[in-house]
Amino acid sequence: MSKQPSAHPDDPHYVSRLGWLRASVLGANDGIVSTGALITGVAAADPGREAILIAGLAGLVAGAMSMAMGEYVSVSSQSDTERADIARERTALREMPEAELHELAAIYETRGMSPGTALQAAREVTEHDALAAHVRDELGLSEASNANPLQAAVASAATFSTAASVPLLAAVFAPGGQVVASVLVAVLVALGTLGALGAWAGGAPPGRAVLRVTAGGTLALAATAGIGKIFGVAV
Numbered sequence: 001m002s003k004q005p006s007a008h009p010d011d012p013h014y015v016s017r018l019g020w021l022r023a024s025v026l027g028a029n030d031g032i033v034s035t036g037a038l039i040t041g042v043a044a045a046d047p048g049r050e051a052i053l054i055a056g057l058a059g060l061v062a063g064a065m066s067m068a069m070g071e072y073v074s075v076s077s078q079s080d081t082e083r084a085d086i087a088r089e090r091t092a093l094r095e096m097p098e099a100e101l102h103e104l105a106a107i108y109e110t111r112g113m114s115p116g117t118a119l120q121a122a123r124e125v126t127e128h129d130a131l132a133a134h135v136r137d138e139l140g141l142s143e144a145s146n147a148n149p150l151q152a153a154v155a156s157a158a159t160f161s162t163a164a165s166v167p168l169l170a171a172v173f174a175p176g177g178q179v180v181a182s183v184l185v186a187v188l189v190a191l192g193t194l195g196a197l198g199a200w201a202g203g204a205p206p207g208r209a210v211l212r213v214t215a216g217g218t219l220a221l222a223a224t225a226g227i228g229k230i231f232g233v234a235v
Helices: 014-044 049-095 097-110 115-137 149-172 179-202 206-231
Strands: none
Touching: 014 049, 014 149, 014 179, 014 206, 049 097, 049 115, 049 149, 097 115, 149 179, 179 206
């Protein structure tokens, strides 16, 4: 597909950030919540500080690797599907160009164009770049949404590790007997910051994003702390 020039290159659309933003927010949120919850559950079971820190560090490393591989596999599957659809469109354009032209015109009619205008528009975009037109208007794919497995994997692993270090450091520097409280405060502050930053990067109102992530994090920590307290074992 040919790349179209932007009317405002110095102020790109927010959707151009979707590829890395989704993976980054997911990785950071998971790092904060899963590691914080793991440390809280272990600490609530009342083992020694060394066991708490080992559990937190193991959770950080395992989580980062899991996030990276999960993102790579899932986004690779998405990318494979996109390539397969594009290959089908390329074949259809070669074998039945007239049918594909009218299919494109029909799409433009559903968007409000008159039949004559839709057919003329379809002819013009087909002459310019037929495959790009069908990929964009029929399949709904664009450069902003192109799947990049390696980018998603690296973004998820990096943000997971960075975010997971917040509750881990909170546990390291927590006063005696205050690990759970220290981790809880650190997690809520980190999640609130993440929600605000994610909303800012995506051009969305921050209030809803902050509430969403902090509520989920609080629930996760409360659940694991309760399990650790009830059973008195590391979870």
